[in-house]
Amino acid sequence: MIALLLAQTIAITGGTVFPVSGPKIEQATVLIRDGTIVAVGQDVSVPADATRIDATGKWVTPGLIDGAGQMGLVEIGAVPAGREGSIRNDTIAAAFNVAEGINPASQLIAVTRIEGITTTLASPGGHLVSGQAVLIDLAGATIEDMIAQSPVAMVADLSERAKDEGGGTRAGAAQRLRAAFRDALEYERRKTDFTRAQMQPLSASAADFEALLPVLRGQLPLIIIANRRSDIETALRIAREFKLRLVLAGAQEAWQLAPIIASAGVPVLVQPLDNVPSYDALGVRYENAAVLARAGVKVVLLETDTHNSRNLRQQAGNAVSYGMTWDQALRAITLSPAEVFGVASRYGSLEPGKVANVVVWSGDPFEFSTAVEHVYIRGREIPLTSRQAELLRRYRTLPPTY
């Protein structure tokens, strides 16, 4: 609420606007009021009290959305004290929602948003069912301020990493995942018996089953990490069996199944620059995203390194190099993730009524030579500073002044 009170009317004028929901508009205005986009187009009348930002010659896009990572859940990779993304000793950690582990004061947030990434996933990891991911805006003093939507997905893993929790085998992982789903349905049918312990013990706690029910009702997407073609096929099979809203992540060999994934209507979260073969995915290749997009799969591009979530635009540029169209790539880091995470009515494009997450670039956002000129999150201009910017300021002349 405080954020809204401090918001204002802002008119970004004269730029080349990429609404993503429609074709680009030359010399257009994006009008923002009280945190929301109120008008986009060439014939927008700018109120007298509006703060005018001249974006002539600039490119204006929605804030980029990174559908991966652990923003707010990790500070220094190697320091356990700052890691909040994985709950210990819990194979089916469905009840674990990461939100209260988020640190709004994390220095990663400023480092990331000043590069045009305004919204990211904060995802749990490390287990067969790792828990609930949330979507956060990269501004706000409190967790509540930051949350765009919680939860946006349940996260499960059928990649090689999950084998340990499947008794050391892939089939075991799939069977345990199925058992958890079946037990959740059984729990729903016999809640009273469960609480009175008048039935065989089930594979997880009541809280975990409660958390799985929205997944089994098709209300909450289930992200399954799977890379090998056969593991992706297993994920698709389980999704059919339980009528799940499946989202594939990692999906390094998904290009081999592009028509099948397309006809199943399953979106895929891909890191374009993955191409080093492992036994989890010998067929990993740069063209994955392009092949999927060409087949009609809804593709979301990722930068999975949380510290360098800012390289999402480099990932997108490389996806273009290896066959995506530029428009597809921009959509894959804006509107498509918003759709996959169920927030497209509020995020992902420049349209009236949407949350005013807007970035003004000096040129093509995917190019290294392009600078971020303005970032708005919920209609407030973000100062383009960070701890790293302060380090630069301190050390650009040596010796430094303290």
Place this chain on the structure above:
Amino acid sequence: MRPVWLLTLPVSIACATASGRSATQTPAAAAARESTSVMRPQYPSTYQRRPNPPVVIRNATIMTAAGREITDGSILFRDGRIVAVDATVDAPADAVVVDGTGKYVTPGVIDTHSHLGVYAAPGTDAESDGNEATNPVTAEVWAEHSFWPQDPQIPLAIAGGITTIQALPGSANLIGGRSAILKLIPARTVQEMKFPGARYGMKMACGENPKRVYRSRGPSTRMGNMAGYRAAFIQAEAYRQRWDKWNQNHQGDAPARDLRLETLAEVLRGHIYVQNHCYRADEMAQMIDLAHEFGFKIRAFHHAVEAYKVADLLAREGTAVAIWADWWGFKEEAMDGIHENAALVQNAGGRPTIHSDSESGIQRLNQEAAKAMSYGQRAGLPVTRDQALRWITANPAWVLGIDSLVGTLEPGKMADVVVWSADPFSVYAKALQVYNDGWLVFDRHDAARQPRTDFELWQVPTPGADR
């Protein structure tokens, strides 16, 4: 200028101790050769240039990394050497003509910090050969003895325009062993890849890694790290003196050979370059003091995310840095990484190189250099395109001591040449052709010129011609 030692490599390491005196002069020397392994060839390079027709690339933007960027220029190379680089060049009748219209040409990219071959894909324990983490000082191990030429990461790096790498031991140890300087070409043996005449590097590591790995037995602190280096070099000093004395006249029995001390003694003689993994500014200053104590030079600080804090000191010492454009935060000593690091080091008169330390990043060092250049320029630091190109070509060549041979497009240099589809500082640029010593090792539009390792056969799907 071609250093003398290039011509005498097989024995230069062995008897680099000899003070310019031929070992064949005396019967004692002959006897010594019979009696001691150190006088015999030490794992020589068997690299051989492939015979290839001359190549002329015309109408391209030639980025020389030697001060000039020639739009609509040409380059001719033959017999593995660059013959001419100019607006127009005369080409022999038998030259293969490459139309470079709209294309860009650069020197082959050099990665000063790679673990290709020693941490090979597919990345199982079976290929984990980069850290001999059994002792804090393992100067006796050589990365080439771990290197697997069938690592499927090698062709991926070649497709990114890489022509030379330094394959290093990991950073578990205070002193991790010798590096290998390799031509990045398909080969059956590492010997075929060894850059002819290149000196070895020796990996050292500061900070968190060694003290974490050896926490239980020591060193477990940064002061313990320092004590460990010093103890090793004190032993090496005595060893060097014993051998230098014996090498003067080969009188009596040769001193006992100690592989660990042999490498360290070569560092003290200046024949092996120290390649020092070191993140923090204050630790770089400590390592410089260590080098002064024992009279050697640190060739480059690797990773060096805080180089910008002591850029003046590094410039004064003549120590290069091998750094990332943007890695930071993955551990405490990497906290203060900033995008402008390379530009600030350059601006202070230092010698930055952009390295990968990554099987993924090695495939796009051009992009990482572009990033570091762009952030530097946006901060108002005067970085030129030529300088930024040197961060991945001429400067790494200097770090490896092969800058008289590779790293720029100048007549006489080895024909390590990359043709790019667009400005290599654009995210959309891809290497179209990669020539290594005049040999076309990669052509994006010719499946027959896209080498595949044994590992990839049958089990890794063919990416197709346009990968």
